[in-house]
Amino acid sequence: MTYLRPRDLEEALATRAAHPDWMMLAGGTDLMVNANHKPEPPGILDLWRLQPLCFIRVAEGSVAIGAGTTWHEVERHAAIQKTWTPLALAAREIGALQIQARGTLGGNVGTSSPVGDSLPVLLALDAELEVASVRGSRRVPYRDWCTGYRTTLLAADELIIAAHLAAPSANTHTTWRKVGTRRAQSISKVMGAAAVTLDGGVISAARVALGAVANRPIRVTAVEQAVRGLSPAKAAEAARAAMRTAITPIDDVRSTAIYRHQVAENLVARVFSGMIS
Ligand SMILES: Cc1cc2nc3c(=O)[nH]c(=O)nc-3n(C[C@H](O)[C@H](O)[C@H](O)COP(=O)(O)OP(=O)(O)OC[C@H]3O[C@@H](n4cnc5c(N)ncnc54)[C@H](O)[C@@H]3O)c2cc1C
Known part of the structure; x- marks a missing residue:
């Protein structure tokens, strides 16, 4: 099995395009649960702590949360607690502290389980997902993202980059x-x-x-x-x-x-x- 930890987003996207059958690993808290019961993947693209995916950027009236951001980071973020409160509350109830320290937003959205706790929040706050490949990037309204049981609109050469949420109005x-x-x-x-x-x-x-x-x-x-x-x-x-x-x-x-x-x-x-x- 080949293992690659990309240095930057360019290398991550090029690897994803060249090896769409490789496992993409973030915190591993979903993937590792069943790893022993699934066929070994031909390779692993390790996205854990890949810096271009690890950010929370608050702008006037919106926030962008990188796919590699952990639930611990989401829960602790003052602006998310104040303005995007349901996301901070959901983050706080994902597993327990150890899971929150490893589990990422991208992993919850990528697994797309019907019991993924952040997912109703992304629907209620009308989030958009940013995904990218070597072909470029695109935004997908989260309401269109899930296509069935654990299936999504993510293409075989794409990575989830971030979730974008507008601030709810004062009323x-x-x-x-x-x-x-x-x-x-x-x-x-x-x-x-x-x-x-x-x-x-x-x-x-x-x-x-x-x-x-x-x-x-x-x-x-x-x-x-x-x-x-x-x-x-x-x-x-x-x-x-x-x-x-x-x-x-x-x-x-x-x-x-x-x-x-x-x-x-x-x-x-x-x-x-x-x-x-
Ligand atoms: C003990 C335990 C308790 C848990 N409790 C909860 C809970 O209460 N609520 C809940 O919602 N979940 C829970 N989970 C599930 C899990 O922790 C979360 O879904 C978490 O957000 C997964 O993130 P991860 O980074 O570990 O994902 P990983 O396991 O690394 O990856 C999950 C999937 O997402 C894909 N992926 C990850 N990042 C990207 C990316 N950037 N682009 C494209 N695809 C990507 C991976 O390829 C994989 O298919 C629990 C898990 C465990 C083991």
């Missing part, structure tokens, strides 16, 4: 909630994030996203439409009603479909009841 209320078996080292049974904009006491726009209730993270558009024009108090009930037919979770080792449905309904209703002042 936008954002939330994050994870339900698992305990506070640390627990894979989500259901989790969700939302960004709800109030104008004159009524909801003018809402993005509500859930994980672990479908084969990929989803926006719950039925709820988003049902709450528009309502006060938060009325929205909580409307959201609950819309949730009854909005999702069809599965049974698996972590939860039954019935449990997931009920918890998801409660979680979404609380997004709105939590806004009542």
